[in-house]
Amino acid sequence: MRPTVHDIAEKAGVSLATVDRVLNGRPNVRGVTRARVEAAIADLGYVRDVAAANLAKGRVYSFTFILPAGDNPFMRSLEAEVRGLARQAAVDRVRVGVVVVPPFDAEGLAGAIDAAIADGVSGIAAVAVEDAAVVAAIDRAKAAGIAFVTLVSDVAQSARDHFAGVDNVAAGRTAGSLMARFVAARPGPVAVLAGSMRLRDHRERLEGFQARLGADRLLEPVLEGQDEPQTVQRLVGDLLARTPDLAGLYSLGAGNAGLVRALSDAGGAGPVVIAHELTPETRSGLSSGLIAAVLNQDAGHEVRSAVRVLKARADGLAVHAAQERIRIDIFVNDNLPPEAGQSGADVSSVPQ
Incomplete structure (x- = not known):
């Protein structure tokens, strides 16, 4: 017994x-x-038996997800996964709320974290901006005994409990390896398009990409489109017009609807393009041949992982690292999953 x-x-x-x-x-x-x-x-x-103890006490976990607003398709898919999980989680005595803040707004994110602290939540998960105000807010949450998980982009110098996302340096290296193969016979330069270099995930992807491709082939400076399709379309259109021998383009952020439009408007063979996240826009680019490959992270896995970690930390339990590792999926036109299954099933993957 x-x-x-x-x-x-x-x-x-x-x-x-x-x-x-x-x-x-x-x-x-x-x-x-x-x-x-x-x-x-x-x-x-x-x-x-933590579950039995919580049930006996009538404990309800209260988790807040803080996500960037805007039309970034991946962030909207992340939000959809959170809201879908919230409907199911109520059965397990978990209450999940969503707060959206302006993208790249460190003060807005810090304010949302402080508001969640004031609400007395059990845990917070947030897409982080690397900024002193955000680090301080995360540390305040931890000092208040609140579990904290960063999503997609990390703030490693904070007291956060866990990062739910891919190894972004490895993702950049993977993109660099693919690009090196694709442009081996093309002598022109390779450009990089980011959302904002204030984001740790974007900086880490660039670091990995440079390490594998070699900095001598890269055009500088890095273009920053703020993940806004109109800005990205303008930047890429100008880039293509002034760099007719462009061999490759690595889009390590979002705003890829503008990227696809600019590539389509330019006509011709165009550069080899590698992008991130399988969205309707990048799927269209793959299908039409405008994009050569897409690196993807599973939004659903990240949300489920964040909730598991928040629950474990709230209960003082260990986290199973292998279960929470988020893989990097690679899509090309030949292995696109059915549109209803864009979560990463039946794809090639690179373990972290």
């Missing part, structure tokens, strides 16, 4: 109330008594 709290109390020579205080980390237990209870727990091999 599995040991119970009654067995712990008997072995340690204490009351059930004292055992409960030790198990829940509450104060008003003398050090020597706490040590005796913990020794009894270890000797008996007691493993706490």
